């Protein structure tokens with residue numbers, strides 16, 4: 001059976017769904033792989049490196065024909081409706097495919113009779129951890145957030161004892177201590193900053209402390225929801241949280257926000273009044289800028305000056321800013337999901353498996369539950 005990987009066409013998308021080093025896992029079970037020319041360039045993979053691993057390379061003008069003959073199509077972003085129109089009925093697609101903002105693609109995939117698996121819909125159970133692309137990409141985003149903050153800050157992160165005087169370490173505050181937040185904490189700590197963090201889930205406190213950071217305890221109700229995620233907060237609680245966090249924000253040189261609630265706009269954690277109290281030269285990195293922003297006024301893909309000479313960086317396509325390793329991890333997530341469906345060289349999605357059941361948004365010409 002044939003696996004095709006088209007080049008990503010969305011602006012700013014530098015990842016690739018399959019890197020050459022993992023192709024042998026597919027060829028070993030009898031699958032053949034075809035990839036569009038230059039698809040892996042940003043991620044450091046040349047066409048030759050794919051060919052060396054047994055893949056064939058097709059040109060952009062051959063994309064329609066390749067999609068039409070493929071049994072499985074792997075991509076990072078959802079296929080466009082025009083790409084979907086080429087698919088044969090029964091084709092399987094694996095990509096990010098959000099029920100919040102990719103409904104046009106989902107409808108087209110259903111109409112085309114494709115089985116569309118969404119990396120965003122995988123259940124967060126132990127067996128699915130090796131396929132968990134949300135986690136692998138959040139890890140990349142958290143690491144990148146700390147590096148961006150360090151680069152934009154006019155201060156050192158570490159403590160330095162020099163003949164000219166002692167440099168005190170930067171105070172970094174991280175709001176939201178999930179996968180991205182914990183990686184931002186770990187990276188800031190490695191650079192020597194003094195780090196503190198807050199999350200609405202009390203279970204994150206131990207993880208924050210294990211990274212050598214201080215967990216900020218607020219006199220507020222916990223918001224732990226199902227599946228290890230946070231719950232949405234009421235406006236009253238949000239206002240109280242902002243009031244209690246304000247003095248911590250004023251004291252920090254660097255603020256990194258990563259808070260999210262599944263299928264909701266990002267919670268507003270920081271208002272204009274709060275960053276107006278920050279010292280000149282402070283830096284804010286808002287990883288949630290694309291989903292509404294944790295910080296008032298943040299703009300995805302832009303660095304703006306706010307308050308009293310504070311730099312506010314809005315994240316956009318953040319995992320894509322580290323295309324080699326985000327693709328490296330994503331390729332493994334995707335291949336693990338694909339291999340779950342391979343039996344005796346054939347690809348057969350088993351809907352009695354809770355991973356496939358949750359991830360498949362379309363099948364047999366229909367939308368499936370939840371999509």
Ligand SMILES: NC(=O)c1ccc[n+]([C@@H]2O[C@H](COP(=O)([O-])OP(=O)(O)OC[C@H]3O[C@@H](n4cnc5c(N)ncnc54)[C@H](O)[C@@H]3O)[C@@H](O)[C@H]2O)c1
Pocket residue numbers: 123124125126128129132134135138175176177178179180181198199200201204227228229230231233258259260261262267269
């Ligand atoms: N396979 C698994 O079992 C698995 C995989 C990944 C994550 N998880 C669990 O899920 C947790 C969250 O995952 P995520 O990072 O993808 O979540 P996420 O991206 O949805 O949210 C990021 C963080 O923001 C926090 N947050 C939400 N509202 C907030 C607010 N108002 N103020 C401060 N913080 C707020 C959340 O609690 C979360 O820690 C992980 O830490 C882990 O415990 C489990």
